[in-house]
Amino acid sequence: MSAIVVAKFGGTSVADYQSMSRCADIVLANPDTRLVVVSASSGVTNLLVELTQAQLEDERRQQLLKEIASIQYKILDKLGYPDNVAARIDKLLSRIGVLSESLTLNRNKAIMDELLAQGEQCSSALFAAVLREKGESASAFDVRQVMRTDSHFGRAEPQIEQIAELCSQHLAPLLEQQRIVTQGFIGADEQGSTTTLGRGGSDYSAALLAEALKASAVEIWTDVAGIYTTDPRLAPNASPIKEISFNEAAEMATFGAKVLHPATILPAVRQKIQVFVGSSIAPEKGGTWIRHQVSDEPIYRAVAVRRDQTLLNLHSLQMLHAQGFLAETFATLARHKISVDLITTSEVNVSLTLDKTGSDSAGNSLLSEALLQELSQHCRVRVEENLALVAIIGNKIATTAGVCRRVFEVLEPHNVRMICQGASPHNLCVLVSESEAAQVVRALHENLFEAA
Structure with a gap:
């Protein structure tokens, strides 16, 4: 499995059917891309977060549930409502309703984390269906089987050694047979309770899984063509960076480069796994490679x-x-x-x-x-x-x-x-x-x- 590539797609990359289809083409273009990690479709996590808020009126709660369902059903509609996928989405949407109602009675952080995890569950089921629609053997895998964390709900800490052991047992054999789509951002503690890694944790999830599987690369597909010298919205003359070192990328992630979650680089550094950041909207534009060693190390x-x-x-x-x-x-x-x-x-x-x-x-x-x-x-x-x-x-x-x-x-x-x-x-x-x-x-x- 040394040549395996882990590809992660953010919320905007899996926002709707057209976006998922583009991302599926990116996956299929590289036979080494065996594991796909997805975020919730754009907007879903924010809606779920609002559902966790105290003193939420029932009318607003019902509206939020309809908005979340609408995002999923629009993708299902394009897929032609395959029975097994539609049943899975209906079950997840029903679970969201039950959990949100429970929070009105019990302000429990474990319930909050399980509620927030449903967005990734939906998008992974739908993305796997898009891959199958294109003729690929693919299935959704519940990352909670392998992403072991502590019980610090809302900001759980991954248990590195256990993740590696569980991936070897439960995930690696599946990757030999088909493409696997799984969830970022979420995990489970020793008791099996759902946990979350904090906002932006999908990048971290992808890197942790890559580390556990000893992958050759992690690809972070987002809505921009790599890492720039600064945010182009602040400086119009900002230019893309073709290659940077782990140290530089870690500093950029830590100090605000929104393309990367700050913790993403850490598992990659430990295993010297190269990381690619590119645009799922325009993959032909290339992107930025983050490597252990680079040819150029400028002062700025x-x-x-x-x-x-x-x-x-x-x-x-x-x-x-x-x-x-x-x-x-x-x-x-x-x-x-x-x-x-x-x-x-x-x-x-x-x-x-x-x-x-x-x-x-x-x-x-x-x-x-x-x-x-x-x-x-x-x-x-x-x-x-x-x-x-x-x-x-x-x-x-x-x-x-x-x-x-x-x-x-x-x-x-x-x-x-x-x-x-x-x-x-x-x-x-x-x-x-x-x-x-x-x-x-x-x-x-x-x-x-x-x-x-």
């Missing part, structure tokens, strides 16, 4: 932006010439499952950035009142919001003279709340107001990539 590779950031300022005189304050702070954050992005310190202050987009699958903020109260017991806490993190991604940034000058001359008109540079040779990060982020990105791109 890209500018990324991550919005909706929170700056947590902690002040305590206990920090002055003392030990243990940071250890206690990070232990508190760890207990609340909070991951810190950037950190700066002074004698009596520490500032941390938290990514609010790193919420759980239902969109609930991780910066809870309980966390703030616990932190307040040993320091003064100030929270700043409506911030954006802008990152310059490249190589040898920390050891190349002149990098800071070229960046800071662009930043002069702007109020910078935090600067982080030196921890990694691949990035220089600044925290600015959300309202100024687009202007900062555009100016940095012009100065670093477009200047003669």
